[in-house]
Amino acid sequence: DAKTTQPTSMDCAEGRAANLPCNHSTISGNEYVYWYRQIHSQGPQYIIHGLKNNETNEMASLIITEDRKSSTLILPHATLRDTAVYYCIVRVGRKGSGTYKYIFGTGTRLKVLA
Amino acid sequence: GAVVSQHPSWVICKSGTSVKIECRSLDFQATTMFWYRQFPKQSLMLMATSNEGSKATYEQGVEKDKFLINHASLTLSTLTVTSAHPEDSSFYICSARRVNEKLFFGSGTQLSVL
Numbered sequence: 070d071a072k073t074t075q076p077t078s079m080d081c082a083e084g085r086a087a088n089l090p091c092n093h094s095t096i097s098g099n100e101y102v103y104w105y106r107q108i109h110s111q112g113p114q115y116i117i118h119g120l121k122n123n124e125t126n127e128m129a130s131l132i133i134t135e136d137r138k139s140s141t142l143i144l145p146h147a148t149l150r151d152t153a154v155y156y157c158i159v160r161v162g163r164k165g166s167g168t169y170k171y172i173f174g175t176g177t178r179l180k181v182l183a
Numbered sequence: 184g185a186v187v188s189q190h191p192s193w194v195i196c197k198s199g200t201s202v203k204i205e206c207r208s209l210d211f212q213a214t215t216m217f218w219y220r221q222f223p224k225q226s227l228m229l230m231a232t233s234n235e236g237s238k239a240t241y242e243q244g245v246e247k248d249k250f251l252i253n254h255a256s257l258t259l260s261t262l263t264v265t266s267a268h269p270e271d272s273s274f275y276i277c278s279a280r281r282v283n284e285k286l287f288f289g290s291g292t293q294l295s296v297l
Contacts, residue, residue, distance in 0.1 A: 103285065103286075105286075105288075110291065110293070111290055112187075112189070112278075112290045113227070113276075113278075114288070156227070168215060168234070169215075169280075170229055170232055171278075171286055172229065173228070173229070174226065175226050176226050
């Protein structure tokens with residue numbers, strides 16, 4: 070299964086952009102990259118996902134390198150409420166079944182500072 | 184957005200008893216549901232994939248006789264931890280996937296086995 074690696078923790082000043090990197094060097098051509106975040110003792114919340122192209126929505130932007138071996142989640146103007154653990158996830162297809170599973174990385178604990 | 188309801192939010196049980204956790208997709212039909220387990224300060228670990236009307240697919244190292252999964256309808260999957268022991272104490276999270284869409288997560292169940 071494709072694995073992801075992320076820095077353990079990061080700090081970001083309130084109002085500044087938070088850039089969270091993820092390495093997924095073993096990703097296959099048809100495997101999507103998803104980002105979720107988890108606030109303490111809650112279920113993960115969807116942020117964004119992509120395959121090859123960069124993506125943007127109301128929450129964040131996702132930049133995927135051309136070789137797809139890494140990606141960066143960008144929170145353009147971090148607020149205190151963005152303090153959470155951010156997970157980079159690869160959606161892996163199961164051979165012969167047409168189904169998928171979602172493998173979580175180790176996560177980055179982002180702390181937004183006032 | 185889509186809502187996944189998980190019940191109970193927390194449960195305390197005696198060693199040797201069984202505990203059932205329910206996961207419902209409230210406003211969509213989920214052909215596939217996933218069960219994760221999370222220990223303190225760790226990432227989510229996929230336990231099994233639950234497919235409506237068929238047997239669950241368990242990840243390597245997860246005992247299928249201990250963690251019974253039933254996906255009897257398109258809106259309900261249950262995880263039963265049989266003969267629970269203190270080492271089974273953990274945060275269990277379910278998620279559901281609508282066809283061609285992202286994962287939606289429940290709020291999790293904190294299990295404490297005494």
